[in-house]
Amino acid sequence: MNDPYRSKPSRGRTNFASCICATVFLIFLIAGIVIAYFFLFKPKTPKIAVEAVRFPTFSVTNGTVNFTFFQYVSVTNPNRDEFTHYDSSLQLSYSGEPVGLVFIPAGKIDGGRTQHMSAKFDVQSYPLPAKLKADVSGGVIPTTVNGVGAEPTMEVETRMKLVGRVRVLKVFTHRVDSGVKCGVMIQVSSGSVLGVRC
DSSP: OOOTTSOOOOHHHHHHHHHHHHHHHHHHHHHHHHHHIIIIISOOOOEEEEEEEEOSSEEEETTEEEEEEEEEEEEEOOSSSOEEEEEEEEEEEETTEEEEEEEEOOEEEOTTOEEEEEEEEEEEEEEOOGGGSOSSTTOOOOEEETTEEEOOEEEEEEEEEEEEEEEETTTEEEEEEEEEEEEEEEETTTOOEEEEEO
16 A cells, blocks of 8 residues: 655656766766877877988088088888878078078878988088188198197088878877987088087
8 A cells, every 4th residue: 555645756866866977977988088099199299310411422612612412311100190291391501500401292101100201402602611711722721639630520400390280080180290400510621421419
């Protein structure tokens, strides 16, 4: 026999408990998505490694230098999706002044892959500073290190910049850029590379 005075369970409390459970579930779901994004899908900057710097031709004439510059690099895309690069360049400078610039053609690097790139350009009649100018036709001013004759050197700086975008989950696009700067020590008399510091 039903007791008409017995209190019935409140529907409001049941709905409130359901809302709390749904909210907690959504919070855990969003937290899981954020963690997966930051650890698995967050766009990473491509890594550039300079593998070789060469001056195939190098000559000093009448206080100016003429040379061909060549740089070989490898670019690694650490992302899961492809990296599309554009508006990229390689610049050569001496004592803070630009000497040469070459633009790198646009391209793509698949996720987790490494691509090799090379850049080459000529520099004609770039004036040397007074301390490096020739004193006799084709010769260079001799210098000394601790009283011992030494060939003069000059240091140039290379700056490579890659700008592009990475797709995340095939839907979102993020802009990323990467760069590397190196100091290159050159023997003026021969154009030999004595050292590269990046």
